[in-house]
Amino acid sequence: MTPDVAHDLSRSARVFSAVVWPIVAPACGGGELVPVEAVSGTDLAWRLDALAGIDAWQTREDGAMRGIASRVQWMRPDQTPWDTFTIRFERASGSATEFAKRLYAIGHPEQGWLYPALTVQAYVGMEDERLLSWAAVHTRDLYTRAQVLMRQGIGTLPCYDARRGYGQQCTTNAAFLALAWWWLAQQDCRIVTGGPERTSS
Numbered sequence: 001m002t003p004d005v006a007h008d009l010s011r012s013a014r015v016f017s018a019v020v021w022p023i024v025a026p027a028c029g030g031g032e033l034v035p036v037e038a039v040s041g042t043d044l045a046w047r048l049d050a051l052a053g054i055d056a057w058q059t060r061e062d063g064a065m066r067g068i069a070s071r072v073q074w075m076r077p078d079q080t081p082w083d084t085f086t087i088r089f090e091r092a093s094g095s096a097t098e099f100a101k102r103l104y105a106i107g108h109p110e111q112g113w114l115y116p117a118l119t120v121q122a123y124v125g126m127e128d129e130r131l132l133s134w135a136a137v138h139t140r141d142l143y144t145r146a147q148v149l150m151r152q153g154i155g156t157l158p159c160y161d162a163r164r165g166y167g168q169q170c171t172t173n174a175a176f177l178a179l180a181w182w183w184l185a186q187q188d189c190r191i192v193t194g195g196p197e198r199t200s201s
Helices: 003-008 011-028 042-052 098-107 139-150 181-186
Strands: 032-035 056-059 065-075 084-091 118-125 131-138 166-170 174-180 191-195 198-200
Touching: 011 032, 011 056, 011 065, 011 118, 011 131, 011 191, 042 098, 084 098, 084 118, 084 139, 084 181, 098 139, 118 139, 131 139, 139 174, 139 181, 174 181, 181 191
Parallel strands: 065 118
Antiparallel strands: 032 056, 056 065, 084 174, 118 131, 131 191, 166 174, 191 198
């Protein structure tokens, strides 16, 4: 990536590309990361993110290529990484959420709708941009496990509890399902977790 391109990327995309990916890549099959922002026009980049949930492309010299959903969560010095994936399943506006979009694409493979093959979450220091922890999971596994919980019904889905490993979190305009990495690992998800100097699956 050229310096000019790196300068133009959002902070999250830049840090994911420069700080997170070099550490995560070996556990995800290696290759080069190409941020959507770096290669797509503004409208196409927005569509890939908002409609397909793809933030970057992973490419390899053997010809393989797949989409990745990435999220960088900024942590203050006094905070400890939560080590969860969060999925928005309800908006106050009533518009479609990533939960609905991903499940539709996953559930209708014959229609060929795009969705990211991998979802990567990273917790990064807000001040020093140091990678604190990360996890990568197959998107299909993440959303199918989430779907099982959601079938309980929103009214019976408990609030998130770190000891339980799952539950809902609400803001003023949206509701999210939070899933702890350790809980997903117990559900036979294809997930790998780690930090700057450790990797476990």
